Amino acid sequence: MANSTVGLLVLMVALLPVQQLAACPVLQSKLKLPAPELPLGLPAYARYGQSMKAQNRSRFFLGRALFFEKHLSRDLKISCASCHIPNRAYSDGKAVSEGVFGRRGTRNSPTLLNAAYQQSFLWDGRAPRMVAQIKLALSNQREMSADKKYIESNVVLRRKYQCAFRAIYGSDMSMALVADAIAYFTKWLVSGNSDFDQYLYGGDVHAISESAKTGFQLFIGKARCVICHVIRHPNNHPLGGQSALFTDFRFHNIGIGIGIGDNRKDPGRFAVTHSMDDMGKFKTPSLRNVDRTPPYMHDGSLKTLFEVVDFYNKGGKFNTNLDPALIPLRLSKREKFQLVAFLETLNGRCTKLMLQAGLCVKGRSGNTKGIGYDKQGRKKSR
């Protein structure tokens, strides 16, 4: 008798979180999420520890709900998704982002796709982890302006989410847990299996156009983009590899925002390290989905990919700390177009999970084999 009573007790304790999870409205999604997949061209390590077991599934749905939650901002108008719009590859299409009460930020909103692979966050690498970056975004006066006290005492937020936090984390809602849930959700936003991945890793020689192939040769050759936008493949790297994140995770001064004639000076990485060597340096962004995330550079000052290529072709913008890799490239106009054609092949396809969860619009995954710019460097309409 005693045995069976204790056994029942143990079973009840074990099932308690599952029961609680089911009782929270925000977690009551009927969506069946498929098993996680690893898109072609992405390294496996960021997927580690992520499976869609009950607890993780709930954390995912909580994170998703919070990602779109406008009550997390002081004016109730801004959510994470305001600056990281799913239809815009999780960027916002503006030069610099707009936060609460119409306050303009100072930097361009980067894509969240593949953020799981980042080694530091924000353009100057100020946040060592994603959770830290989310806390900064929540509390920044120009972004969501919601401090710890605001989040923990907000009645609407408590009513909607308290139950979920207690069920998942066994604790009341706090800024740290909000950031954790959003970070967990964000890690699922991956994008690979682009036309270029099909070409390089999938062995499909017809996956990209001839001009894009030439653009790729320029990328790893004459234009030397690959020095910072790293590709791992047995042909490109002595240690081999089957993935490309198109970043070296380092910081470089290319002259934007610090060069002669710039009105808005931004010290970049210097603000973090206080080392003059880091003056005007910003993190190398990944190039995946770059075609879908204009405008470009940390201040959004370049509107098209053609302008970006043209900028590098001129050797960047002179300043005393300009990266030595930046020298005039002598690319012809045709070569610039070919380089752009290659960059357009980096648009990833949606994962099944992202499609199922409504986080990716089918058809927007990109299948751009041709040149998307006219001869004047203007974007062609599709």
Place this chain on the structure above:
Amino acid sequence: MIPRYLLGISVPFLLFHSSNFAHPYRYVDLGITSSEVTNRPAILIAWRNTHKIFEAEVQIRNFGEREGSGKVYMEILDEKGDVLMRRPEPGQEVKVTIPPASQGGKEGKIVQILGSKDANRLLDQLDREKAKYAIRATVLPLQGDVNDANNVSVRTYNTVTLAHASGTFFYPYYFKNTSSKMLSGKLSITATNIPKDWKIIPETKEISGVELKPGQMFQGHIMVETGTKVTEGQFLDLQFTLTDTKTQNVFDKREWYLVADNHPPEIRETDIDVNNKKGEINLQLVAHDKISGIAEASGVKIEYSTDGGITFSNKVATYIDGNFIKPTRFQALLGPFSPGASIDIWASVNDSAGNITRRKLKRVQFSRPQVTLSSP
């Protein structure tokens, strides 16, 4: 005494307990193995940074079933095993976390260890003097490791590596006890697949009872005899591992790579851009060596003469992209030169086996500024 009512759940609980807490890291196995491209240790000298400062890249893998973390550092050793330089400084090692083997651990991560200008100078000097040296990479597991044998890896440079038919090749190896304690060790010699008709002398695979006082050195040698015929591309990679028998940790390692490669490297394309205004020459070239690969570090040099080809200076070209076996791109910036200077430019490319290709690329004539005389 376990209460009776707990008996029903105690067995699975204890099983869980023993596998998760008593030996929490029994399934972590961090290691540095070999490159999938070259079959040599997965250590690489490259300048994959825009400032072109030497850096070593090391591939760390995890063959265990659990996530493992470790600290990575590398050392530049001389032939005798003395440490000439260590990067990063002690206490600043690069921390790396690798997921379990089945979830990306086998693929591993490449750890970049940025050198310094001093490290650059040191390697440049060693290469210019053709001195034998080695890069030793170590991953120190933070939680314990089921297999300590693969935590240290060494790749040697400037050793004799070119094998030909009916040859006898000799490699002396040295191990020095650089610690302050007595070392009791065991030396094991392992080899990749030995090519047919190649013979390793002596055939000993293990030498036990190596006792070294602090500062004392152990010296040995090994010979390889090749057959009457060798096929281009046949190679042998020998690893000499001295293990501390008290701790079972690898104390030190050496590597000897021997390859039948009688094809000199090829220079495929060059692109020379002359900046008359600055007096600079920006040069890119693509080279490849399909058997032993272009030598890392100083494998590609741009030689230039300012006296019509009588004497030459050289500049090491730095790596941009490629795998050293297939077409690989390098770059160099020469100058500034004075107006009117005439520069003969040659490229010199050597492979890991020691074959060299030299080729004249171009004569660059810088223009003199036009002097206009104005009447008084």
